[in-house]
Amino acid sequence: MTARLLTSTRPWRATAYLLTGWLVATVWATAVTALVLMPALALAIPLAGIPLAAVERWRQRLIDPVPLPSGHQRLVRPGLWGWLATRFREGATWRELGYAVLFTLVLAWLDAAVGLLVGSALFLVVFPALVHFLPAYQPEPLLGFVPARLPDAFLATAIGLAALPVIGYAVTAYATVRARWTRALLLGRPRRAPSAQLVELTRSRARIMSAMDAQRRRIERDLHDGAQQRLTGLIMTLGMARLQLAGAPPAGRDLVETAYEQARATLTELRDLVHGIHPQVLTDRGLAPAVTEIAERCPVPVELRIDLPERPPEPVEAAAWFILNEALTNIARHSGASRARIELVRRGGLLVIDVHDDGVGGADAARGTGLLGLADRVAVHTGRIALSSPPGGPTVLRVELPCAS
Template identity: 45%
Template sequence: MPSSTGEGGSGSRPEGRPGIRATVVRAANEAVAALGELVGGLGTALLALVVLIWSAVTAVTSLVGVGLLMAPALLRALHALAGRERHRLGRRGPEVFAPDPAPTRLRLALVDPTTRRELRWLARHASLGLLLGLSGVLLPVLAARDVTFPLYWRLLPEDATSTSLGIGVAQTWADALAAALLGLGWTAIILGLTPAMARLQARPGRILLAAGPDTDLSLRVAELTATRAAALDAHAIELRRIERSLHDGTQNRLVTVAVLLGAARRMVARDPSGADELLERAQSAAEQALSELRSVARGILPPVLADRGLAGALTGLAASCPVPCRIDVEAPERCAASVEATAYFVVAETLTNIAKHSGARQAGVTVRSRGGRLFLDITDDGRGGADEAGGSGLTGIRNRIAAHDGTLELASPPGGPTTLKVELPCGL
């Protein structure tokens, strides 16, 4: 009996250790993520401080008229900074949906609820958000300094302080160990408080930068309705393209195979050589049908995206393009499969248009991934004059992009060059 009790007691301790270890690992991961959020918030808080000082200077100088000239630029900077903070918060948690576009004219901005909410956020983020962000930078430095103090304290001058707070002088090992204990206290603060500090830093942005109860959401509803309609149109166009490819290509090839096989079966007894010729033609038609079927399958979702990623897929497109094309992709993180497929088809359709209509001698595709967004720039040195109404496939490209709530900008003056800029969210 005692031996069994001892076994049971010794077996209960290992069961408790993974739970403690998992708790510590989880707390450490949450603390590291929170420190990243605090440091990220420090960047926008420093910019918020600059804009806040700029706002104060503009308000004071408006009394003599000079500030009125700076007001439009200030409002654009405020709205851009608020948008950047929305993107940052969206990467770290639930997306913060922007309200209606805020005005940049001073008279309209004074009565605009979105601008007033952004100004309130600016003041809070430039003060409390800045202090919390600085804490996210200083706490790890203080903890590392004090925890490791016993390793190097003998190398310091005699009058060097023993703690990061500037209190005490290290004269004995007891002083060094006391500094290490203070470092453990900093570590405990990091593990225990930084997640709450990160939430406190983000709270003003999540409350004030989202669409408020006094914001008219009718434009956003109309935009989402148009986006849904564009997605349905793009889906219907894609289904018609697949059906047309199968009906006009693969189906006709298979009908030809069936006819040739039937004729060969009837001729095999009386004209073996003629039947053999028909079988060769049937085999050729079957191979062509298989090739077309593979082409249709690749058009639905290119397997090269899964095998080689977006960079490899676009390199393959450039290699098969008749116009020399330079590919420059800098996207360290993979986007959603539907987003990568959309980017692939946009580049493929654009390169096809360049080869057919532009008369360009060279083209370039640049892809960048920043802040949860995928940016595509496609350029060529052709004759320009691209127009969506000209049946060049740009309408279909725009519908594909709108289905992901992305944007498209086309600049194609007569004489060229042509530039197509696309922005897509990575996470849809």
């Protein structure tokens, strides 16, 4: 194991990890000093740990194969003020500031001292070359007993080669421990793993939601293939009866006419009901055409931006369609908006849904506007939902659904 370590690039990556820390610390200390000297920017000092932590997560890749994730939350409100409000409230910002101070004052310089051990061993290895190529370089006997002349200077090379494996192993071990410290300091206390009961509850809820979706699709097919067809046949029969009763008494013609109009109205309502359960276009053509259809039916003008290189899994499509349908219904009924915008994009393993409107705002799940149902839908798919709806608007809804194929 030791031989495999010494023949790999890990000791050199560990050395690079340790020796680059002082440069990061110096740049950060200079930047913070500049902020202190400019009172107008003093409020930015608590946020100064954020860029240093980002650099540390990048440097961590040199020694830690497991990526170090950011501890920050996703933004609820867009824009600079939304970013500042979120960052000042979360614990990750203050952990990163504390780490930045500790790193700059202590850890970076301790790292550099340990990393220089490798440099010392390399200096011993190349000592004879220095003596040969720099004739003016005639130091006192190295280490007190290695003469600065050839061939005696090769004793330093032997000492350096013997010390290099020991130093490389020690430096790598220290760098590994330091990387773990960084992970612990930046991420804080790890979250407890969910209990088996909670996992089973989540799976049970997902199964129930899948069963409900399947039942809705079955009802949609039954209504489409059964009740709608029979109702359409009834309307055709009543239409022909109207023609046959052209010379009948007015009372009879009025009754047939009333039945004909009521049947047509019932068919329209039934079609709307079927469409609200699970539209056929979603099954046949996918999410983008289905969303386009509900946007066209919305009484509020809707601007669409859809970027879906491939269809998401069927359960995710159904959840996304339900969320967008409910969101547009809320906009039409409660927002007082004059326009809305939907962005539906695939970003890696996430389906990201953004819904904006310029309405009066003040959307609240406690007021029964369908937001709890949306949250339940998102939770089933272990997604995320964020809502910003201050009084006076605008309202911004963001949903992220995992959709790894």
